[in-house]
Amino acid sequence: MSQWTQLSWYVAIALIVVIMGAAAVTLWLIAAGNINIKNMLEEPDSQKASLSRFQFLIFTFVVAGLFLLLSIESGTFVTVPNSVLMLIGISAGSYVVSKGITAGAKGSPATNAAAHATAAAASAAAAEIHATAARAAADSVKR
Amino acid sequence: MFVWLVALAVLIAWRALTGGINLFGILAHNEQHLAQGRPAAERVQLLVAFIAAVAVYVRDAMLQTPDANATMVTHLPCAEPQLIALFAASHGIYLSGKIGRFLNFGSLLTSGRE
Numbered sequence: 001m002s003q004w005t006q007l008s009w010y011v012a013i014a015l016i017v018v019i020m021g022a023a024a025v026t027l028w029l030i031a032a033g034n035i036n037i038k039n040m041l042e043e044p045d046s047q048k049a050s051l052s053r054f055q056f057l058i059f060t061f062v063v064a065g066l067f068l069l070l071s072i073e074s075g076t077f078v079t080v081p082n083s084v085l086m087l088i089g090i091s092a093g094s095y096v097v098s099k100g101i102t103a104g105a106k107g108s109p110a111t112n113a114a115a116h117a118t119a120a121a122a123s124a125a126a127a128e129i130h131a132t133a134a135r136a137a138a139d140s141v142k143r
Numbered sequence: 144m145f146v147w148l149v150a151l152a153v154l155i156a157w158r159a160l161t162g163g164i165n166l167f168g169i170l171a172h173n174e175q176h177l178a179q180g181r182p183a184a185e186r187v188q189l190l191v192a193f194i195a196a197v198a199v200y201v202r203d204a205m206l207q208t209p210d211a212n213a214t215m216v217t218h219l220p221c222a223e224p225q226l227i228a229l230f231a232a233s234h235g236i237y238l239s240g241k242i243g244r245f246l247n248f249g250s251l252l253t254s255g256r257e
Contacts, residue, residue, distance in 0.1 A: 020144070020147075023144070023147045024147070027147060027150055027151055027154070030151070030154060031154055037155070037158060037163070037164055038158075038163060038164060038165055039165055040164060041164060041165060041166065041169070042165055046173075046174070047165075047167070047168070047174070048167065048168035048169070048171060048173070048174060048177060049165050049166045049167055049168055049169040050169070051169050051170070051186055051189060051190065054166070054169060055193055057155070058193075058197060059197070061148070061151075061152045061155075062197055062200070062201060063219075064148060065145070065148055065149070065152070066201070066204045066219055067219060068144060068145045068148060069145060070204070070216050070219065072145060073215065073216065074215035074216055074217060075215070076217070078216065078217055078218050078219055079217065079218040079219070080218070080219050081218060081219060081220070081221040081222070083221045083222035083223075083224075083227060084200075084219055084221070084222055086222070086227055087196070087200075087222050087226075087227060087230055090227070090230055090231050090234055091193075091230075091234070093234075094234040094237065094238060097238055098237075098238065098241055101238075101241050101242060101245050102241075104245065105245050
C-alpha cells in the first residue's frame with residue numbers, strides 16, 4: 001500500500017468518526033431535551049402545525065432510509081429515479097405556492113385590494129346575471 | 144448511519160405521539176378555522192393521499208427485485224404514474240381550495256345565492 005493510499009484511509013476513517021460523532025451527539029441532545037424540537041412543525045408566525053412541514057419530514061425519512069438501506073445492501077450508491085424527484089418536487093412546489101398565497105393574503109394592501117377588486121368584479125357580474133335572469137322571468141310571466 | 148436514522152425516526156415519532164412535537168391544528172386552515180373545531184376537507188384528503196402514496200412506495204421498495212443483468216438492486220423504485228397523478232391531484236385540490244379562499248370565492252357564492 002503506497003503512502004498516499006494509507007493517508008487517504010486515515011483521512012476517511014477520521015471523517016467517518018467526526019460525522020458519526022456529530023450525529024450521535026445531535027441524537028443525544030435531542031433525546032435529552034437540550035435541542036428543542038417541540039415547535040419544529042410550526043410556521044414562524046403561527047402556533048399551528050404545518051401539514052407541508054409534516055410531509056417534508058416523513059418524505060425525508062422515507063427517501064433517506066430507503067436510500068441508505070438499499071445502498072448498504074448493494075454496496076454502492078443507488079440512483080434516485082426522476083419519478084421520485086417528481087414526487088418530492090410536487091410536495092415542495094405545493095409548499096412554495098401555498099406559502100405564497102398565505103403571504104399574499106396577509107401581505108401588501110395592494111395585493112389585498114387587487115384580490116378584493118377581482119372578487120367584487122366577479123360578484124357584480126354574478127349579480128348582473130341574476131338581474132337579467134329575473135327580468136327574463138318577469139317578462140315571461142307578463143306574457 | 145442507518146441505525147442512527149432509524150433511532151432519530153423513532154425518537155421523533157415517540158415525541159409526536161406523546162405531545163413532545165406540536166401537531167395541534169395540522170388539519171385546520173388557520174387559527175379562526177381551528178377555533179371552529181372541525182377539520183378542513185382539503186387537508187384531510189391531502190393527508191390521506193400522502194400517507195397512501197408513501198405506504199405504496201415503501202411497499203414497492205421492499206418488494207423490488209434486481210434488474211435482469213444485476214445481482215443487487217441498484218436504484219430506488221420508480222414511482223408509478225398513477226401514484227404521481229394521485230399525489231398531484233391531491234395537491235391540486237388542496238391548492239385550489241386555498242386559492243379559492245384567497246380570492247374570496249366563498250363570499251362570492253354566498254352573494255350569488257342572495
